[in-house]
Amino acid sequence: MVNPITLEVVRNALVAHADEMATVLCRTAYNMMIFEVRDYCVGIVDPDGNIVAQNTGGLPIFLADLGAAVKGAIDIHGRDGFEPGDVLISNDPRLCGQHLNNVVVFTPFFHEGELIAFPALRAHWVDVGGGSRGFGSTQSRELFDEGLQICAVKAYRAGKPNEDLLRLIRDNIRFPESSFGDLRAQIAGCRLGERRLGELWKRYGAITMRACIHAIWDQSEKLARAAVRAIPDGVYEASSYMDHDFLALDETLPIQVRVIVAGDEMTVDFSRLPAQRKGPINSGESGAIAAARVAFKCVTQPNGVVNEGEMRPLKVIIPSGTMLSAVAPAPLTFWSASLPTVIDTILKALADVLPDRIPAAHKGDMSGIAMYGRDERRKRPFICLNIFGGGFGAKPDGDGVSGVVSVCQGGVHNAPVEVQEAYYPLTIEAHRLRIDSGGAGLYRGGLGAEIVVAGEQEFFMDTHLQRTKLAPWGLHGGGDAMPMDAVMERLDGTTVSAVALDKQPVLPGERVIVRAGGGGGYGDPFERPVERVQRDVIEGSVSVRTARELYGVAIDAALFTIDEAATRQLRARK
Secondary structure, eight states: OOOHHHHHHHHHHHHHHHHHHHHHHHHHOSOHHHHTSOOEEEEEEOTTSOEEEEOTTOOHHHHTTHHHHHHHHHHHHOTTSOOTTOEEEEOOHHHHOSOTTEEEEEOOEEETTEEEEEEEEEEEOSOOSTTOSTTOOTTOOSGGGSOOOOOSEEEEETTEEOHHHHHHHHTTOSOHHHHHHHHHHHHHHHHHHHHHHHHHHHHHOHHHHHHHHHHHHHHHHHHHHHHHHTSOOEEEEEEEEESOOSSSTTOOEEEEEEEEEETTEEEEEOTTSOBOOSSTTOOOHHHHHHHHHHHHHHHHOTTSOOOGGGGTTEEEEOOTTBTTSOOTTSOOTTTTTTHHHHHHHHHHHTTTTOTTTOOOOOOOOOOEEEEEEEETTTTEEEEEEEEOOBOOOOBTTBOOOSSBOOTTSTTOOOOOHHHHHHHSSEEEEEEEEOTTOSOOSSBOOOOOEEEEEEESSOEEEEEEOOOSSSOOOOBTTOOOOOOOEEEEEOTTSOEEEOSEEEEEEEOTTOEEEEEOOOOOOBSOGGGSOHHHHHHHHHHTSSOHHHHHHTTOOOBOTTTOOBOHHHHHHHHHTO
16 A cells, blocks of 8 residues: 555656656757647656656657557567666657657666666657658658658667767758757756656655556546546447548548447447558557547546556557558658547547537647758758647637647647747748637637748748648537638749648748638537627627628627627527
8 A cells, every 4th residue: 555645746756757858858959849849748658668657748649659669679679688878769650650750769767777667758850861851741652751760779878879870860861960959858858857767766665666656557547437437338430531641632531430438448449440541641550549548538537647547448449551550661751640630530429428528629630831941041951840720629618729739739839930030031921810710609619820931032841731621510509610721822923722732942922821720619609698709809709790690790890899789680580
């Protein structure tokens, strides 16, 4: 029996140590995707691949298979194949199922000669060779197009760098200063993790620490099972679709899921997903597991601490060879593109049985753009990766949040305009919320963001956008939101779609406009209080026209006053 005070100290200390590791990474990384956008996760993983603790705000879909990287290293090197000072690198798609830019760095932690755990950090590198520049290329057709595949290789042995390996990596990437700066930042985070874990184990001893970790897992499992028992038993289904696989742009991909609730266990069945694709929208099996885990946490313990125990009641059925369980050498460049929609669809399956807990659909994309070229002012190559926010779906008790990243991305931030313009030869002419982009309802969906980018000089752009066809849906009478959209304005005044670009030149004077989707509405829009609609119009969230047509509220465009008689007539027509 663990002393309850000791248990709480250990529980919070493990999370605090992971947070400290994240702080070190952010403060020392070279890549804006890490130090500003926060495209990373930090975990403490045991030798069996179980998550002991994670940092606050880490990417949920990064954590789902962090243990797989560690377990793969154990399989390769054996439990006795590590020593203090080792540093391992892995982005192996066969283990992790993600694109190669997501690089895991981890180190072994020993206590009194026993291998206890691995502090691990996964972060998005801007380049790992091949077509992996930025986020990757829409032209990828197999893994070997996408860069270096690194499987649990020791970059340091007993504290000494493996110079041959590091030189091999350096010679095969375009931005070694950035990637190696990030590598050093990840190592620094791991080293701090080792020190903090050493202090904790020295204070309490291995027996007490082991007992605390298992107690934490068991408590999380108990709470998760109780949450599942509160859901009526049944088989629940829902469907949606993806725009394309980045190769066959006119062919939508059906997403069909089944959620089975039986007692205190939940099963997510992905058996009906499309077969793996020739285009780079695939993920490894971890993609399905990540999506299921994020959705499961949303409906069981959304505010609880993440660890392995809370996932024990969740089962995932995923046959090999689907779009979310692709086998090599299927391309994985945009492995995460479908996951927000898959999560939305799982939640949609439970919307009728949990009407007081499930929100409307959110923006549903992992939108990002890569801008790169040669900075003529600084006389060096540059690459800028931009993540931007959209709308979350309205909740059963409130409006959706505006301008935030997808449910998959946790604590990821929008890329600050000031940083982009300071570091790169770019001009961000606008970064603003899109009026009317949120779905109408008793509770309004959140708004998407609009970004307008121009350059001081010629540069190249890659885009890989989804959810431009399937609008984020409303629930229980709520309206759909505006979907994703992107266009390029040429010098001659014409516009072309910018949904899927690969190394597209952007000339001085040309602009790229990217519009993120909003969130769906919840409930009947005519039940939204007139005063709240008026406030939406004053704040620029809803136009006068939409207020009239979708909410039945007549507002003077100049004075923003309510025409009460006209409003009564409009709402009486319903």
